Amino acid sequence: MIFVFSDFGVNGPYSGTMRSVVMRHAPDVPICDLMCDAPDRNPKAASYLLAALTREFQAGDVVLAVVDPGVGSARQGLVVTADGVSYVGPDNGLFEMIIRRAEKVSIKVIDWMPDDASASFHGRDIFAPVAAWVATDQAFASHPIALDARFGPAQDWPDELAEVIYVDPYGNLMTGLSARSLDEKITINAHIVSGARTFSDVSEGSAFHYRNSIGLCEVAVNCGRADKLMGAVIGSTVGVN
Template sequence: MILLFTDFGAEGPYLGQMDAVLRQAAPGAEIINLVSDAPAGDPRLSAYLLAALCRFFPKDSIFVGVVDPGVGGDRLPVVLKADGRWFVGPDNGLFNTVAVQASQVEWQIIGWRPEQLSNSFHGRDLFAPVAARIERGDMTWSGGPYAGPDLSGWPTDFLRIVYVDHYGNAITGARYAASLAGLSLAVNDHRIPEAKTFSDVPEGQPFWYCNSMGLVEIAVNRGRADAELGLAPGMEIGFV
């Protein structure tokens, strides 16, 4: 299973080009467009969404992560193997949360290069072909082990909004914990109570809850939390 996690958006040719490369190079693989609207150009916010999603997939799943504002620059192309799952993409923070939350971590540099490598589309030309090689059991892409980025200051949870979904719900980088039960969530001058789910509060009322990924999420029953509360990715949250 090869899963695409990108900030490309659903429109345009980019997802189709990556899908075509994977289908040619790994014809037996199941290819899933997991997320195409990750926080645009923001690997740090995207990292917490990716870490929450990946744990629902089996070992040996291969994630191609392309949130890569530094494409063509000096950031390294890498492969992370974390708790049996593979992550292929740039070493720019996108995989850091996966790494700090994992028990077993191994980083490798991508040493292989194609004959033609675009300066601006490594997702198609480098990361997708490497993912296909991993799916085939071909390790000729590896440039050797890599110590990985310095994660000493990288928080395992992030008290910020990292993603706003189609319904206007604001997903944070904070994993739910029992210690948060009963607390109010503070964001953008609002104090929001906890509830179990949408039907537990009156129509139009904001609340926060533990979502299906195990993350703290802010919502409004029958409304849009982003519009009604003025929420956007990157905003800080707190608990009181």
């Protein structure tokens, strides 16, 4: 299966044209839009989110992942194979947490570049055909690099990130932290939040943190929006003690 993970949003021709290129080059591989509202032009937050979503993937899957503020710049394109799953996208830190948490990793730089590649849409012009070729075991120009050669600044990111990394459509705050024990308290913008198992365990309007469906520490409000209540956005600091 080929999964698509991007910050393109659902509107515009971007998701559709990128998907059509994948379908042209790998007509027999099922394609699944995983999410299209990854943290916007924010490879750091997206890296922690994507790593939490890997539990949906199986060996042999390919993930076409594009969160890429630097398109048109000198950043390279990568194929990262981590525990049997291949990730295709930009070398800007997006794959950092996947690389770091995997048991077995190899990294290749994409050397292939079509003559008519646009300056602004490498997702369609480079990453989509490469993802299709990886999924169907077809060759393309590339060369391996060592783990140490990966995107520099990302190497300084912590293993777990005490920040909000995603605000979901319900206003829930996903953090870059693994789920916490129910006994622990966390803090966001001076709001002190206790743990609970799920929504019905707290009173209406109350905030709580819980283990979300992808294993992260998430802050929610029963019948409310945690983002509004706490004035929190992607990047807001999470206090743990």
